[in-house]
Amino acid sequence: MKFDDVRIILADPRTHIRSTLKIALAHAGIEGIEHTGSVSNVAEAVEQAAGPDIVICDMALDGKEACNLVHSIRHNAIGRNPFVCVIGITWTPTASEVTRVIDCGVDHLVSAPLSPEQILTRIRALVRQRAPFVVTSEYIGPDRRKLRREASKVPLFTVPNSLKEK
Numbered sequence: 001m002k003f004d005d006v007r008i009i010l011a012d013p014r015t016h017i018r019s020t021l022k023i024a025l026a027h028a029g030i031e032g033i034e035h036t037g038s039v040s041n042v043a044e045a046v047e048q049a050a051g052p053d054i055v056i057c058d059m060a061l062d063g064k065e066a067c068n069l070v071h072s073i074r075h076n077a078i079g080r081n082p083f084v085c086v087i088g089i090t091w092t093p094t095a096s097e098v099t100r101v102i103d104c105g106v107d108h109l110v111s112a113p114l115s116p117e118q119i120l121t122r123i124r125a126l127v128r129q130r131a132p133f134v135v136t137s138e139y140i141g142p143d144r145r146k147l148r149r150e151a152s153k154v155p156l157f158t159v160p161n162s163l164k165e166k
Contacts, residue, residue, distance in 0.1 A: 003123075006163060007032040009045040011057040011066070012089070017112075021056070024116030039065045043072075046079030053163040054085045054126070056119060059101045059109075060092070067104040074105035074140040082140070083133070083159035085126045087119065105141030107131070127164050132156040 008025065010033055012018050018035040025033055034045055034052070039062040045052055055073075059066045070086055072078040086106045090097055093111040101109050107130065108122040131142035134156055143156050 003028060003030040005032065006030050006054065007050065007052045008034070008054045008056060009042055009052040010035040011037070011039070011042045011055070011061055013037045013058060013061055017058075021116055021119060024120070028120055038062055039069050042066075042069060043078050046073060046081070046084060049080070051080050052084060054087065054123065056087045057089065058112075059088045059090050059097075059104075059106075064100075067100060070104040070106055081160070081162065083161070085123075085130070085161070085163050087122050087126075089114065102144065103139065105139065107142055123163070126161070130159070130161050130164070133159045 008030060010018055010021055010025075012021070012035075015037070018037070022033050022035055036042060036045075042055060042057060046055065055070075057066045057070075066088070069078065070088070073084060073086070074082050076082040086108075088101045088106040088109045089112050090101055090109060091112045093109075098109060107126060110118050110122060131144070133141060134143040
Protein backbone atom coordinates (compact mmCIF):
# COMPACT_ATOMS: atom_id res chain seq x y z
CA MET A 1 0.00 0.00 0.00
CA LYS A 2 1.47 3.33 -1.07
CA PHE A 3 0.94 6.48 0.94
CA ASP A 4 3.04 8.90 -1.14
CA ASP A 5 0.32 11.50 -1.67
CA VAL A 6 -1.58 11.12 1.60
CA ARG A 7 -1.98 14.31 3.63
CA ILE A 8 -2.39 14.02 7.40
CA ILE A 9 -3.01 16.58 10.11
CA LEU A 10 -1.77 15.19 13.41
CA ALA A 11 -3.07 17.04 16.46
CA ASP A 12 -1.91 16.28 19.98
CA PRO A 13 -0.96 18.61 22.83
CA ARG A 14 2.16 16.54 23.60
CA THR A 15 5.13 17.32 21.37
CA HIS A 16 6.78 13.94 22.01
CA ILE A 17 3.63 12.05 20.91
CA ARG A 18 3.42 14.12 17.72
CA SER A 19 7.11 13.53 17.01
CA THR A 20 6.90 9.77 17.59
CA LEU A 21 3.83 9.38 15.40
CA LYS A 22 5.25 11.63 12.69
CA ILE A 23 8.45 9.56 12.52
CA ALA A 24 6.49 6.28 12.39
CA LEU A 25 4.13 7.57 9.70
CA ALA A 26 7.04 8.91 7.66
CA HIS A 27 8.76 5.52 7.99
CA ALA A 28 5.57 3.96 6.54
CA GLY A 29 5.89 6.26 3.52
CA ILE A 30 3.58 9.09 4.55
CA GLU A 31 5.39 12.34 3.95
CA GLY A 32 2.56 14.87 3.89
CA ILE A 33 2.24 15.25 7.65
CA GLU A 34 1.36 18.53 9.31
CA HIS A 35 1.30 18.51 13.09
CA THR A 36 -0.12 20.86 15.66
CA GLY A 37 -1.10 21.17 19.28
CA SER A 38 -4.32 23.14 18.79
CA VAL A 39 -7.84 22.68 17.46
CA SER A 40 -7.73 26.06 15.68
CA ASN A 41 -4.80 24.87 13.55
CA VAL A 42 -6.74 21.72 12.61
CA ALA A 43 -9.69 23.91 11.61
CA GLU A 44 -7.37 26.00 9.42
CA ALA A 45 -5.92 22.86 7.81
CA VAL A 46 -9.32 21.41 6.86
CA GLU A 47 -10.29 24.77 5.32
CA GLN A 48 -7.39 24.66 2.86
CA ALA A 49 -8.09 23.72 -0.76
CA ALA A 50 -5.74 20.76 -0.44
CA GLY A 51 -7.04 19.72 2.95
CA PRO A 52 -6.00 16.56 4.76
CA ASP A 53 -7.05 13.05 3.82
CA ILE A 54 -6.87 12.06 7.49
CA VAL A 55 -7.21 13.94 10.76
CA ILE A 56 -5.57 12.16 13.70
CA CYS A 57 -6.50 13.98 16.88
CA ASP A 58 -6.31 13.66 20.64
CA MET A 59 -9.96 14.12 21.53
CA ALA A 60 -9.11 15.99 24.74
CA LEU A 61 -7.25 18.65 22.76
CA ASP A 62 -8.03 22.21 23.86
CA GLY A 63 -10.37 21.16 26.65
CA LYS A 64 -12.19 18.57 24.56
CA GLU A 65 -12.96 21.04 21.75
CA ALA A 66 -11.81 18.37 19.29
CA CYS A 67 -15.24 16.70 19.43
CA ASN A 68 -16.92 19.98 18.53
CA LEU A 69 -14.48 20.32 15.64
CA VAL A 70 -15.25 16.82 14.29
CA HIS A 71 -18.99 17.47 14.67
CA SER A 72 -18.58 20.73 12.73
CA ILE A 73 -16.57 19.00 10.01
CA ARG A 74 -19.20 16.27 9.63
CA HIS A 75 -22.00 18.86 9.46
CA ASN A 76 -20.07 20.79 6.78
CA ALA A 77 -19.75 23.88 8.99
CA ILE A 78 -15.93 23.74 8.85
CA GLY A 79 -13.73 22.57 6.03
CA ARG A 80 -14.21 21.49 2.46
CA ASN A 81 -14.71 17.76 3.02
CA PRO A 82 -17.26 16.60 5.60
CA PHE A 83 -16.16 13.03 4.93
CA VAL A 84 -12.46 13.42 5.76
CA CYS A 85 -11.20 10.34 7.61
CA VAL A 86 -10.89 11.01 11.35
CA ILE A 87 -9.01 8.88 13.87
CA GLY A 88 -9.57 9.96 17.46
CA ILE A 89 -7.23 9.22 20.36
CA THR A 90 -8.34 9.11 23.98
CA TRP A 91 -6.32 8.68 27.15
CA THR A 92 -9.47 8.12 29.24
CA PRO A 93 -11.48 5.36 27.54
CA THR A 94 -14.35 5.40 30.03
CA ALA A 95 -17.78 4.44 28.73
CA SER A 96 -18.94 8.07 28.76
CA GLU A 97 -15.80 9.32 27.00
CA VAL A 98 -15.99 6.64 24.31
CA THR A 99 -19.67 7.46 23.72
CA ARG A 100 -18.91 11.19 23.54
CA VAL A 101 -16.14 10.69 20.99
CA ILE A 102 -18.01 8.14 18.88
CA ASP A 103 -21.09 10.39 18.81
CA CYS A 104 -19.15 13.28 17.26
CA GLY A 105 -18.51 11.20 14.12
CA VAL A 106 -14.94 9.86 14.22
CA ASP A 107 -14.18 6.90 11.98
CA HIS A 108 -11.99 5.12 14.53
CA LEU A 109 -11.10 5.61 18.18
CA VAL A 110 -7.78 4.44 19.60
CA SER A 111 -7.09 4.40 23.32
CA ALA A 112 -3.71 5.61 24.51
CA PRO A 113 -1.05 4.83 25.31
CA LEU A 114 -0.79 3.59 21.77
CA SER A 115 1.74 2.26 19.35
CA PRO A 116 2.30 3.83 15.95
CA GLU A 117 1.32 0.46 14.45
CA GLN A 118 -2.20 0.90 15.89
CA ILE A 119 -2.57 4.13 13.92
CA LEU A 120 -1.19 2.52 10.75
CA THR A 121 -3.62 -0.38 11.17
CA ARG A 122 -6.53 2.08 11.39
CA ILE A 123 -5.29 3.94 8.30
CA ARG A 124 -5.12 0.69 6.34
CA ALA A 125 -8.64 -0.18 7.52
CA LEU A 126 -9.91 3.17 6.26
CA VAL A 127 -8.42 2.43 2.86
CA ARG A 128 -9.77 -1.11 2.64
CA GLN A 129 -13.14 -1.02 4.33
CA ARG A 130 -14.40 2.32 5.52
CA ALA A 131 -17.83 2.01 7.11
CA PRO A 132 -20.78 3.49 5.25
CA PHE A 133 -22.15 6.69 6.74
CA VAL A 134 -25.52 7.36 8.25
CA VAL A 135 -27.11 10.81 8.41
CA THR A 136 -29.75 11.74 10.97
CA SER A 137 -30.79 15.05 12.48
CA GLU A 138 -28.26 14.57 15.30
CA TYR A 139 -25.52 12.38 13.84
CA ILE A 140 -23.44 12.25 10.69
CA GLY A 141 -20.77 9.60 10.65
CA PRO A 142 -19.95 5.93 10.29
CA ASP A 143 -22.74 3.45 10.89
CA ARG A 144 -21.85 1.57 14.06
CA ARG A 145 -24.89 -0.66 14.35
CA LYS A 146 -23.95 -4.31 14.57
CA LEU A 147 -27.25 -5.46 13.07
CA ARG A 148 -29.39 -3.60 10.57
CA ARG A 149 -32.89 -3.16 11.86
CA GLU A 150 -35.55 -4.28 9.40
CA ALA A 151 -37.70 -1.22 10.07
CA SER A 152 -34.82 1.26 9.90
CA LYS A 153 -35.59 4.02 7.45
CA VAL A 154 -32.19 5.65 7.82
CA PRO A 155 -30.29 4.93 4.60
CA LEU A 156 -26.58 4.19 4.53
CA PHE A 157 -24.34 5.66 1.90
CA THR A 158 -20.77 5.24 0.78
CA VAL A 159 -18.92 8.50 1.19
CA PRO A 160 -16.05 9.83 -0.92
CA ASN A 161 -12.77 8.52 0.45
CA SER A 162 -9.83 10.63 -0.75
CA LEU A 163 -7.53 8.29 1.15
CA LYS A 164 -8.63 5.26 -0.88
CA GLU A 165 -8.42 7.21 -4.13
CA LYS A 166 -4.70 7.72 -3.57
